[in-house]
Amino acid sequence: MSQTKEGQTELPTPNYLKAATFHNKAGVEVKLLVYFDSGATDEHDMVNGSSVKVERTIDKGTWTAVDPIKRVELTGPEGKNCEFDVKVSGVAVLSYTIALKLVCEAE
DSSP states (O other), X not given: OEEOTTSOEEOOOOOEEEEEEEEEOSSSOEEEEEEETTSOEEEEEEOTXXXXXXXXXXXXXXXXEEOOEEEEEEEOXXXXXXXXXXXXXXXXXXEEEEOTTOOEEEO
């Protein structure tokens, strides 16, 4: 935390991926595995041409918190993989296209 000239405390800007939509345009079925900050995972078998939106919240009783997406893994035919750790600035909601050679691109 830092302080302004007026002595007020500034909170740091949060940096996390709140939600992501994945579009399978690979021409084959792929397995999507998404890891969240809490340690939870979501797994999806995605047929060619399908899309899935992934996001999670944590029930805190009287309120809910976002469970940020931390890592994404894709597995295609013959075990070909694409995996990456999520790095964003600010609070992000992104769309990813899964292409023929399991190339992952953020839009």
